Amino acid sequence: MNKTKIVCTIGPSSSSPQVLADMIRSGMNVARVNFSHGTSDEHRKMIRSIRAVATRLGRTVAILVDLPGPKIRIGRLRLEPTILKRGETITLTTDPASSNxxxxxxxxxxxxxxVTEGTTIYLNDGFLQVKVVRTSEQEVDAKVVIGGPLLxxxxxxxxxxxxxxxAVTPEDLAHVxxxxxxxxxxxxxxxxERPEDxxxxxxxxxxxGIKIHIVAxxxxxxxxxxxxxxxxxxxxIMIARGDLGVQIPIEDVPGVQKQCILKANRLGVPVITATQMLESMTENILPTRAEVTDVANAILDGSDAVMLSAETATGRYPVETVRMMAKIARSIEAQRTMLKGRSQLEEVLLLTGINRRELTVDDVVSLNVIQAMHALSPRYILTPTRSGRAPRRISRFKPDCWILSFCRDQKVAEFLAFSYGVVPFFVKTDEASWHDRIFDLISDAGLAKTGDLVILTEGSEPDLAGATNSLRIIKFP
Structure with missing residues (x-):
């Protein structure tokens, strides 16, 4: 299917087992549970339901808990939605017992x-704007500059x-x-705003006593x-363009997106592009042409994954939206080589004068895998891994062929659901050499036939994480 991974936010529209199953079949790789909404019991129930459906379908689906952080939010409104009219004066109150x-x-x-008089306050990702007129101990009066519905x-x-x-609040730690x-x-x-967080x-x-993966x-x-x-x-990392487009000039967001993606690709760090990717499908069965182009460009920029938010959480067409995202991904992935030629990252590492002393063994092996792929057009790249590092280092080049990754740790396999073109397999084996087990799995799944060419990465110390230091070119037995 699609090499670009799809992250779906789970909410009222997508919480039923049937819809979850349909979304997984349609291309969902990661289920995002947004802890900004709902109760602890609801979160627990949702996590268990996602895992049960994925297990029933025999699919690896990662679960991403999105911590709220220190975001300032509107409380529960008495009138839903509340319409802000341009020119009117509204009152924002921090008093939960306000009689207003x-x-x-x-x-x-x-x-x-x-805030002080003249401060602009942005609501709902900047779609609504009000300017402060006066303040008191618990209230802010503000004039509506840009109005609309507020939820x-x-x-x-x-x-x-x-x-x-x-950035990490006590409430976040309770959610963790x-x-x-x-x-x-x-x-x-x-x-x-800092790595210390x-x-x-x-x-x-x-x-x-638990090792976790953190998405910044x-x-x-x-x-x-x-x-x-x-x-x-x-x-x-996740490029969350909604709040980012308020925090920095909105016209700077595309350039920042491209710079962050390239930096992440160079390091082999998975990168998710998020927010309003197919926003119109929250209400409509088809996206706008501009949204389709946005998704395609995010993929061409080097995104490992693209994310759906309201589209699948509260939208009318969650399954159709996932299918559309997958169709866009498959179409642009097939054109990647024609549109971009050599990988931009290969150019950065090989052709633009990067200091060769910065290259690691991982860089050299992954670059050679890509060069061998260009020359030989193998069926697959096979990567036995303990840490997930080897497939991620290869994935950053966005190769044309699939990376089949074989993991002894279920959690390593799940986190590879964030990496472009990687199909993770959880393999229960203690064998020093995984060759026979890998080939048996591929054969049993009908993924290859005798004589197919594959590239196999290996390490001189197979029991040591991060020890991949060679590759072999093999004909499938």
């Missing part, structure tokens, strides 16, 4: 102290205003405990400035 029935509740007590729990942004809250209890080991950090979350899980959401100007340090700490 028309006031809009906000879940951040410090809001009145952070409960939508975000509130204050670009350029330093918030007095950490829920995820860990349910066997989930992949979490996002929202609104981080990643270490805080990783060390918290380590105290419970790039959605603040500070994260863009610190992207190199964040990439050195994170296991993956």
């Amino acid at each position: 029935l028309t006031a809009i509740p906000v879940d951040y007590p410090d809001l009145p102290s952070l 409960s729990h939508k975000g509130l942004n204050l670009p350029g205003v330093a918030l007095s809250i950490a 405990d829920i995820g860990l209890d349910e066997g989930v080991d992949t979490f996002t950090i929202s609104f981080l 990643i270490r805080i979350l990783r060390e918290y899980a380590q105290k419970r 959401k790039i959605e603040r100007a500070g994260a863009v400035r610190e992207i190199d340090a964040i990439l050195a700490e994170a296991d993956a």
Whole structure:
């Protein structure tokens, strides 16, 4: 099917076992559970349901717990939606017991102290804008500059205003405990601006004796400035363009997207492009032409995965949206070589004068795999792995053929669901050499026939993670 992985946000529209099954069959690789909404019991039930459906279908589906972080949100509105009319004055209140029935509740007590007359407040990813007129101890009066419908729990942004809250909140840590209890080991950090936030979350899980994967959401100007340090700490990144397009000038978002993707590709760090990719399919059976082009360009930029948010969480056509995303991916993947020629990353590593002393053994092996693929057009690239590092290093070049990755750890296999073109297999074996077991699996699945050419990566110390240092070219027996 599609080599580009598809991340789907699970919500009321997609929570039933039947819809989940249809989405998995249509191309969903990662199920995102957004802990900004719902109760702890609902989250636990959802995680168990996703896992049960994936197991029944025999598919590897990763579960991504998206931690809310320090996002300022609108509270529960009395009228849903509340229509903000241009020119009118509204009141934002941080008082949960406010007697003002028309006031809009906000879940951040410090809001009145952070804004002054003339401050622009952005609501719902910047689609709504209000300008502060006056403040009091618990209220902010503001004039509507750009109006429209406002729903409960939508975000509130204050670009350029330093918030007095950490990226990893106590509530986030409580959410992590829920995820860990349910066997989930992949979490996002929202609104981080420094690599230390990643270490805080990783060390918290380590105290419970659990190794986790952390996806850093790039959605603040500070994260863009610190992207190199964040990439050195994170296991993956997500370019969350909704809040990012409020935090930085919206016209700068495409360039930032391309720069972050290239940096992540170079390091072999999976990168997810997110937000409003097929937004119109929340209500319509077909996307706009501009949305299709956006998805295609994100894939050509080098995204490992593309994400659906409201489209699958609350939209009318969750299954159809996944199918459309998969169709776009398959179409543009087939044209990648024609449209781009040699991989942009290959050019960076091989042709543009990069300091050769920066190349590692992993770089050399993965580059040689790609060069052999160009020359020989093998059926598959086979990568036995303990850590997942070898397939990720090859995946970053976005090769034409599939990477079949064989893992002894179920969690390693699940995290490879984020990497472009990688099909992970969980293999229960203690054998020093995996060759016979791998070939048996491929044969039993009907994936290859005698005489097919394959590239096999190997390590001189098979029991050591990260030891891949050679490749073999083999005819399938």
